[in-house]
Amino acid sequence: MKKFIPLIIFILILAGCTFKPYESADIKNDLELATSGKNILNIINTNPGNMGNIQDIDPSTGDVEGVIYIYFNDYLLNSTVNPTYFVLTENGPTASLANITVIYEPEFKRVKITAIFANNATYTLRIKNGVKSTSNSFLDGNGNEKDDGSPYDDVIYQFRTGTGTDFVDYENPVILGIFPNTGNVNVNAHFFVEFDELVESSKVVNSTKLYKINDDGSRIEINIELVDYSYIWWWGIWEAEFQVKNGDPLPERKLCEIEVVCSTITDSAGNKALPYFDDIYTASIKNYKTRFLTQGSGGDDDTPPRVNWVNIGYGSPILTIHFNDNMDITKLTSNNIKVFATVNGSYTYIPGALSISPDTTQVEYSLINLDWNNTSAVYLYVSKEVTDNSDKKWRLDTNANGIGGEVYDPTRQTMWDDHTDSDDYYKIVW
Numbered sequence: 001m002k003k004f005i006p007l008i009i010f011i012l013i014l015a016g017c018t019f020k021p022y023e024s025a026d027i028k029n030d031l032e033l034a035t036s037g038k039n040i041l042n043i044i045n046t047n048p049g050n051m052g053n054i055q056d057i058d059p060s061t062g063d064v065e066g067v068i069y070i071y072f073n074d075y076l077l078n079s080t081v082n083p084t085y086f087v088l089t090e091n092g093p094t095a096s097l098a099n100i101t102v103i104y105e106p107e108f109k110r111v112k113i114t115a116i117f118a119n120n121a122t123y124t125l126r127i128k129n130g131v132k133s134t135s136n137s138f139l140d141g142n143g144n145e146k147d148d149g150s151p152y153d154d155v156i157y158q159f160r161t162g163t164g165t166d167f168v169d170y171e172n173p174v175i176l177g178i179f180p181n182t183g184n185v186n187v188n189a190h191f192f193v194e195f196d197e198l199v200e201s202s203k204v205v206n207s208t209k210l211y212k213i214n215d216d217g218s219r220i221e222i223n224i225e226l227v228d229y230s231y232i233w234w235w236g237i238w239e240a241e242f243q244v245k246n247g248d249p250l251p252e253r254k255l256c257e258i259e260v261v262c263s264t265i266t267d268s269a270g271n272k273a274l275p276y277f278d279d280i281y282t283a284s285i286k287n288y289k290t291r292f293l294t295q296g297s298g299g300d301d302d303t304p305p306r307v308n309w310v311n312i313g314y315g316s317p318i319l320t321i322h323f324n325d326n327m328d329i330t331k332l333t334s335n336n337i338k339v340f341a342t343v344n345g346s347y348t349y350i351p352g353a354l355s356i357s358p359d360t361t362q363v364e365y366s367l368i369n370l371d372w373n374n375t376s377a378v379y380l381y382v383s384k385e386v387t388d389n390s391d392k393k394w395r396l397d398t399n400a401n402g403i404g405g406e407v408y409d410p411t412r413q414t415m416w417d418d419h420t421d422s423d424d425y426y427k428i429v430w
Contacts, residue, residue, distance in 0.1 A: 041133045044073050051157075064116070066115060071109060080130055087125070087128065091121070094118060099114070113125070121166075125156070126154050174196045174274050178414070189294075190242060193242075195238040199238070213291070225242065227243050255293050262275050303402065304388070305386075305397065307396070308323060320362060321365065345376075360389060377428055
């Protein structure tokens with residue numbers, strides 16, 4: 001019987017041990033992921049959910065004795081689990097808070113917040129970026145995988161008790177687009193800035209500018225005025241409408257630019273506007289710019305050229321490029337027009353002579369240096385720097401927004417269209 005005593009003692013010792021997550025098998029992996037930046041600290045759940053109802057654990061009192069749980073994807077530094085970084089506040093005059101406690105429960109990777117809440121009210125919980133994981137990983141509240149600090153990486157939740165409904169607006173308004181943003185724009189056109197929610201109209205006016213772009217790239221401001229600011233119900237958006245001061249016309253066949261300083265526009269709650277192409281709240285909010293090209297009159301050329309189509313067939317000794325306009329022959333060079341091919345699995349430049357038609361609308365590219373038997377794909381590149389033969393020398397317009405000569409730019413994006421691509425023509429043609 002004595003031989004079982006050590007085993008019983010060992011079992012009793014095990015049974016008396018308290019679970020410690022930092023001794024668990026997965027903490028090494030968690031730490032390595034967090035240290036490598038692959039395990040950025042995030043909140044994975046809350047109970048109750050956002051804008052959910054805080055349950056009363058003691059209905060015998062007139063107040064709500066409630067509990068909020070916040071679950072994380074990693075273990076937290078105990079020193080950062082305190083009311084400094086978990087800030088619970090009342091939303092309105094009917095709310096009240098007492099006996100707030102913030103407790104870390106590492107066994108569940110969660111923070112437990114208790115308080116006495118007034119009934120039929122709403123509350124805000126701001127979890128600040130200062131909260132850290134055990135490996136010093138930051139809280140990524142805005143989801144851009146960068147440590148932007150507080151308040152940009154803070155996480156905000158709201159909760160209610162009873163029938164409370166007076167939630168606070170913490171959402172940044174978004175500028176959905178600025179128009180016009182293409183070519184062929186009438187000289188009497190109006191200009192529009194569109195929002196996903198109501199913002200202060202006076203700030204929209206002060207933050208919106210119109211410029212004429214000179215040939216050397218410099219800008220001259222054109223005075224504008226607000227003519228309407230209204231809700232477009234069938235789109236569900238707010239729209240500010242501008243015109244040139246006193247209804248004057250725009251200059252003909254000119255590139256113009258509208259610029260909106262987003263950071264100076266706010267809604268009634270003070271939330272700053274964000275551009276559609278970068279709607280993540282950070283310390284540096286980008287301005288929203290868009291360009292358009294005005295029409296001419298009297299038959300003047302006001303349209304940039306495009307590649308209409310390309311002729312090529314297997315084994316063909318030439319590739320033919322068809323433009324929709326007469327081109328400037330000085331720009332139709334081997335520096336601006338190139339052919340590449342995948343030959344024997346390798347991406348290869350295929351040099352070739354150029355032959356230009358008398359009306360300069362077609363270019364033939366010699367393919368005598370192409371090994372068709374071992375070719376699996378052919379690519380054509382035409383630089384955005386090729387121009388038509390008009391007095392304006394309009395550059396190539398491949399992204400089809402009617403402006404031409406543009407580089408790739410992720411800011412040329414609205415809720416309704418996307419002209420971010422470069423005007424370089426680069427496509428698989430066979």
